[in-house]
Amino acid sequence: MLPKQKPAILAPATPTKGLQFRLDLDGGFAWSNISIGEVNRRSFYVSRDGHRTRHLLTEWDTWLRDLCAKGVLIHNGQPVRVNGLAAAATFAPTREHRAVLQSRMQSARAVLKTYTLVHSPAVDERWSFAVTGGTRPYTVTAHPLWSEPPSCDCADATRRRSPWCKHSLAVLMSRPELRCQLLDILLENP
Ligand SMILES: [Zn+2]
Structure with missing residues (x-):
């Protein structure tokens, strides 16, 4: 390995x-x-x-x-x-990649509108959010120092092995301190 x-x-x-x-x-x-x-x-x-x-x-x-x-x-x-x-700066998303990003952002915006995000106290530089309103409650972990990508325990994030599910995107969007990390999604292939 x-x-x-x-x-x-x-x-x-x-x-x-x-x-x-x-x-x-x-x-x-x-x-x-x-x-x-x-x-x-x-x-x-x-x-x-x-x-x-x-x-x-x-x-x-x-x-x-x-x-x-x-x-x-x-x-x-x-x-x-x-x-x-x-x-x-040297990354140019393709038309397909843009379409994927757009649909993910739309799902994340729907989460922001209809779900509840509750921020728990920080544990060793990690922020934890309880995301409720979907099929079951999910936990999103985000790193305000941008040292690691966010993570979520939903099936979508686990199956795709990608941090960019609609819940983690919604959490990043919801906090000005985390919003800049959305840039990272450009560096990952859809
Ligand atoms: Zn998720």
């Missing part, structure tokens, strides 16, 4: 002094060590393989995205992604 690839983590929203990254190039045959040095109100300084460069704070996302385009950016042993946009 292949080792399970670690899930991608969201890049830090802002640079802080001492942040460390590794950029894996050529499928991991070469790499670059990158660390963030001084950060002031306008700029952040980067030390990469002994070279120091200065960048504006407003360029943080662009800087990360450029690195993600060159190789696999690693932080704390996990691949980094930038708000899901680095991968999505």
Whole structure:
């Protein structure tokens, strides 16, 4: 069995002094060590393989995205992604994929209208929602830090082995803190 690839983590929203990254190039045959040095109100300084460069704070996302385009950016042993946009930028859904997405979103909107979503207290950075109003009650788990995809215990999610059932979509839609994670559905083939 292949080792399970670690899930991608969201890049830090802002640079802080001492942040460390590794950029894996050529499928991991070469790499670059990158660390963030001084950060002031306008700029952040980067030390990469002994070279120091200065960048504006407003360029943080662009800087990360450029690195993600060159190789696999690693932080704390996990691949980094930038708000899901680095991968999505080159992704063009087909007409069929769009139709599937649209019908799933419609089902999710129906869930939002007619079902009840009850948020239970968070357990170790997981949010749990009881979804009632369907054939039976379901439990959706979502991760506000976007460290893992959501999950649901309904038959549809289990059968398709996909986190994107109408219940998990409805939960993501219902909370502004989770809504950005809907981007992930673009990266999965229908
Ligand atoms: Zn479900």
